[in-house]
Amino acid sequence: MNNIFLITKREFLTQVKKRSFIILTLLAPLMLIAFGSVIGLMFKANESHSAIQIVDKSGLFKNQIHSDSKITYTFIPTPNEKSEINNLKENESLDGILILPELHNQNFDEFTNNTRLIINNKIGFDTKQKIVSDITNVIKKEKIKHLGIAENQLNNLDKSFVLKTINVTENNKEDSDLAFGVKTGLSILLMYVTFMFIIIYGVRVMRSVLEEKNNRVVEIIISSVKPFELMMGKILGVTLVALTQFIIWITMSIIGALVLNTGFSTLQKNLPGSSEQITNKLDVAQIATQISHSLLELNFPIIIFVFIVFFLLGYIFYSSIYAAIGSAVDNETETQQFTLFAILPLTLGMYGSFSLMNNPDGPLGFWLSIIPFTSPVAMIARIPFGVPAWQIALSITLLLGTTIFMIFLAGKIYRVGILMYGNKATLKELWKWIKG
Incomplete structure (x- = not known):
């Protein structure tokens, strides 16, 4: 256990001390906003009169x-x-x-x-x-x-009809169209971020293992630690790096929502310009205030808890697969035949989650958020709309059990594959390693 801690600490400090990590962590939210603005400007520029x-x-x-x-x-x-x-x-x-x-x-x-x-x-x-x-x-x-x-x-x-809905499970709060739009946007954002980061950081673990294997550095390391400890240390180290970024981004998002919610009320009192310009600015300010207010009305403690838990478990689950793949092959070209097994379930969960936006409590949403292969993205997509506590508990239990089992299987593959050179791994060969 001490060796796992030391390897985790080394992997974490190596990543967070990089200048690229600091720049990306601080600028990523701004880059995301800028990217969205550029897309909007592109659509605007293509409009014709x-x-x-x-x-x-x-x-x-x-x-x-x-x-x-x-x-x-x-x-x-x-x-x-x-x-x-x-x-x-x-x-x-x-x-x-x-x-x-x-x-x-x-x-x-x-x-x-x-x-x-x-x-x-x-x-x-x-x-x-x-x-x-x-x-x-x-x-x-x-x-x-x-x-x-x-x-x-x-x-x-x-004249159109306006239907007001009162949600008795949320203290009789009125559920407006804007609130639904905010929930949908947050759902898509969290789901997509989880999907992308599981793949990005999972591939990072795979490449790290592959690089050490090709450089024969792993032969020296394994003389001091067990292969399983090395694998878990790498996975947990990169997990903490991703978690650090998420905590910083979540804090920045909450502060931004609070600033929008309080700052626009002051801005509205001191708007320069003509009456028509002031009206337009007021409309924009009111919409931004309503959006930030709708965000703050969400159950953020449970959303953040579910997001972190499912991201961590989902990441460890899939990173175990990526670590096993990295140890079983000799170059990145050979990884393509195995990475499909990791990408397909996540992709199925992500695209399936788009269809559950209009019915988060339907059978598709339920099963996608319960099955461990898809639950890391599907449950996160459902959580802004509200999910019963027993479903969250059941999904976490199943995902935790499956993650532990996947770590066990990946550990057996890693133990043999990390020292194998020049032997092209096949599914039949991997099965022998697991049985052995």
Whole structure:
């Protein structure tokens, strides 16, 4: 046990003293925010603005279709139709001309068949759908008016219904759409981080074992410690490195949520700019405040507990597999035939967890979070939505038992494979090592 502690300490200190570890730990949250911002800017940069002229022969659309941030509509007289169409190809400031025919005897089928959009270049699918939506809304209103329904009745008819939900298991707290969105976002984030770090740090253990094996350093080390102690020391050392990063990131996240929750209330009182600008800024500030408030309303102690426990057990479980793989092969090329056994269950758990967002308590969510091969990511994906205590306890028990068993199997493979050179390992060979 003392040797395991010494090896764990050495692996941990070797990793955390690296400048790359400190930089990555402190900058990773900022890099994640920057990455998300860049993705948002890319979508924003790809948005297009179209200029469309409308020839409204029916007279129904002039005061009912309005320009917005995506399309600028300009109505032109009917006599100008032919000349504008003839000049469209040379008119670089105009993207198209929408021809709306006359409406005879409320024959909307004939109206639809005779409507044309003439363009001088390709327009985006979103732009075309926006034009269709604008026309459809006007036609819908016209059909309803033809039935004798007044404008105020029409507006009341289109008014959406808001359903408030009260969760009796959470002290009768109102469960809003924003709160559900926050839970979903947190669920995806925690699940994806767990998935990525189990793979990243597991591969790091495998490469460390493989490097020491190829350099024959392991022959000297094993003269002082047992192979099992060396394997466990490496796994636990890298586990503590990952846990240190997570504790720092969790602390930064909670502090950030507290700052957002309290800081925007002060910001709202001192916003410069016009009334419209202030309104827009207030909207952004209020949304950010609501998001941070929804985050702080979650049961963070149980979320953090489940996240750390399942990450640690899941990481040790899969790192044992990676350590065994690293000891059984002679180069990274040969690892590809075995790493699939570690990646596939995790991938199944991650993609399966996306489908349980709308029904976290369904049978798929239950079994994915109970089966040890998928529970490290599936249970973490479920926990923001609330999971019964008995299910958490059962999942931890099964994962802990399976982890201990996997350490036992990996230890038997590691004991033989770490000193084997030039012998290409096969599944049959690994089975002999386990039996032996």
